[in-house]
Amino acid sequence: MQQNVKDVPAVAMPDATAMKRRRIILSAVAITVAIILPFVVKNFLIFQLTLAMVYAIAILGLNLLTGFNGQFSLGHSAFFAIGAYTAAILMDQGEVAYYWTLPAAGAACMISGFLFGLPALRLEGIYLALATFSLAVAMPQLLKSSPLEPWTGGVQGITILKPDAPFGLPLNSDQWLYIFTLAVLIVLFAAAANLIDSRTGRAIVAIRDNSTAARSMGINVSLYKSLTFGVSAFYTGVAGALGAIVIQFVAPDSFTFVLSIGLFVGLVIGGVGSIAGTLFGGLFVLFVPNIAEAISKGLAGAVYGVILILVIYVMPSGAAGLVRLIGSKIARRTS
């Protein structure tokens, strides 16, 4: 970190190219570490890290909606469920290869997200939170309902097979799924960063900052808002499909509103409006409940809550905010 900051010019704000270069170097280091990791740790930890990446993708989807477009959602577990079930049904009944289920799951979620985004246009803040929350609450019941049972398997859910590494690569299936998820994650993260950097991205952020001003500048607010909803659902749906493949099992009760709340916590802890922060959010969502349980079995919930409150005290704008703060302190000292 310090190394990178030093070659920044002594002006208060580093210029854009230096920042971009720094970002590329950091990403390259992170990706190298991530690729080496599955060859040095145990299988169960690989599995956990894969899941953390899955959550990170889902949280990134939520972040595009909440962090960049300013729309609340406590309903993303519903899109996660749609993605997971699309993948599972395609693999179970259509015998589709697992990698083809990702675009299908993404497309299904994008359409449902766009459609849900249309009525959501009329709602703001806490009301939108409640409407999306209803979606999250309704989803497990819908999945269990008897008309859908021939496809969803009702309460029992669907079991799917774990894919092996292709081309005879010397990897076990945990390692292969880790690499596969990592590749998807890198593509999706790069796409999100590009989207936010683009003309469309600026329109999305402008709507968050001041929708009236955005409208007066000629941005079609309704269209962009529902499109963002669709893209956000796309990300979460792909994460859902990956999750189904990694866990090899889907059931209605894995997708309750508790998952939505988990994603929301990950979003805030990682940093609202920060793409890199969502990675931290994914790790937090997966590991902190386990840590809490290790500290005290009976009071696991209380320990988790206390950790959460302390984290909010220490970094009110998430991990990304904390990193920015430390970065600017170091920059000021070195200049």
Place this chain on the structure above:
Amino acid sequence: MDLFLHQVLAGLATGGIYACMALAIVMIYQAIDSLNFAQGEMAMFSTFIAWQFMQWGMPYWVAFFATIAVSFAAGVAIERVVFKPLRHASLLSHIVVFIALFAIINSVAGFIWDFTIKSFPSPFGTQSLFGSGLISMHDTGMIVVTLILLVLLFAFFRYTRIGLAMRATAENPESARLVGIRVGWMVALGWGMAAAIGAVAGMLIAPVVFLEPNMMLSILLYGFAAAVVGGLNSPLGAVIGGFSVGVIENLAGTFIPYVGRELKLTIALTLIVAVLTLKPSGLFGKVVVSRV
């Protein structure tokens, strides 16, 4: 027709529960301008305190009022300890802290009193009203208490100095501070009152749903729904919303074949979304116009 009437009355009875909860939600919304997700757990904890008081041999009404006092103090304490340092944090951070409180209170209650289901006495008795078999004494008592609470709250906000100060704080904190209102304490007071109303709601609900750490989860959902349908800034709307959610839920469960029973919650929630799309600030809510 008889079935219809019966279901409407049963709906009003459960609606009373939701109305109580919605009232507490609206209270805290007035004080802090956001929804408290830990509200149900706070009410559950208060009910456990009442149960504990009664285990120690207190008569019902003594325990009832002692619990209200304890809950009020606890509500103020939570605001002072947890939320005062976070006053300038974003709304999203606040929601995470609510979620944290939810986890803490739920887990501590389970730790102290464990997760077995306990029965809770009703002060009104459980026989049916006038022997008609339509609505029980307890349900009637619950509806009456909710209405009394509503009148008391209305009087408090309309006719007392503190009530006026609290309304001013909710309306415009800066101006309220300039005319000498201690804004911080008004917010704490709002928390205390919300906790106290939640305690009343919990103690009225517990005889019906039984006492255990997870008793409030679905009730909180319906309470939110009721509050939002009625309008988050209108106590009267919250109560009407509570009763209508109860009635709609019951009628849908009885008269819509198959789907009604299995997807009761979904139907209720769909209705809410429908109401919100047509009338975004709730049926009785004040429409907030923002200046650009």
